[in-house]
Amino acid sequence: MSLPHPTADQISLPIVLAVLGDPTRLAIVRYLASKEGVPLNCSKFLDLASKTNLSYHLAKLREAGVTRSEAVGTSRLITLRRDDLDKRFPGLLDSVIAAADGDKDLPAVGTAEVEVSA
Amino acid sequence: MSLPHPTADQISLPIVLAVLGDPTRLAIVRYLASKEGVPLNCSKFLDLASKTNLSYHLAKLREAGVTRSEAVGTSRLITLRRDDLDKRFPGLLDSVIAAADGDKDLPAVGTAEVEVSA
DNA sequence: TCCTTAGTTCAAAAGTTATTGAACAATTGG
DNA sequence: CCAATTGTTCAATAACTTTTGAACTAAGGA
Secondary structure, three states, rough: OOOOOOHHHHOOOOHHHHHHOOHHHHHHHHHHHHOOOOOOOOHOOOOOHHHHHHHHHHHHHHHHHOOOOOOOEEEEEEEOOHHHHHHOOOOHHHHHHHHHHHOOOOOOOOOOOOOOOO | OOOOOHHHHOOOOOHHHHHHOOOHHHHHHHHHHHHHOEEHHHHHHOOOHHHHHHHHHHHHHHHHHHHHEEEOEEEEEEEEEHHHHHHHOOOOHHHHHHHHOOOOOOOOOOOOOOOOOO
16 A cells, blocks of 8 residues: 555545545446456546546545555556445445446446447 | 425436535435434524525435425425435435444534524 | 656646525515 | 515625646656
């Protein structure tokens, strides 16, 4: 770990809700949840926003305690802080992710108009 | 009913999360949940914010589909849209309210420094 | 060493949200 | 009718948030 993260008990409910109340960040969290255990780097999310803007949103998620970012080489490996979130706010993350999965209007990773060449 | 409300299927997850991501509105929702079934008027929330500001926050909650406001005489009777929220986002409201109840730092109705004379 | 890749930082611009007070409407009770 | 009560609207301002591009750092490979 390298960048500043709140401890589990510093995670604040209104801040988490506000941070999740953004379609881009919700898409990031949803994708992280779908790949749980697999640390992802920022480039996975480039179809959601520009590199600079992603850096901003990922910092918000990290500062809120929703994600953890670990510097490995020139990459940041990003994971969901599921255990901390579940401990602090039982059931919240699951219901948010389930609701997001059921919403066709939400942006999602790998759904962008610009499709990646294989 | 008098003021504009979204239908159940128009309720949007990111908007609901963003609206709940504010301590004043979270306090309102929490209090409504604790008095479920009892329609409350705005004056119940005057220890959270000014009348004007409450009007603003209550409009946000209503427009997001979190609450229902019915005009009765000169009052607005406000209720939680629990059934609609539970249908759209199962478990979300309960986990948010439970998390809010466990947070000592959140403002709450009837907790203000200025106590009401009996 | 030089180049590329991965991501951050900074400052500016644009957009949105929150808060305020003064003025307004509508209902109700005297 | 008059006054009080309840809440809204409006305009202004303050305070954030989001988005952008250009410049930057740091690691890794040729």
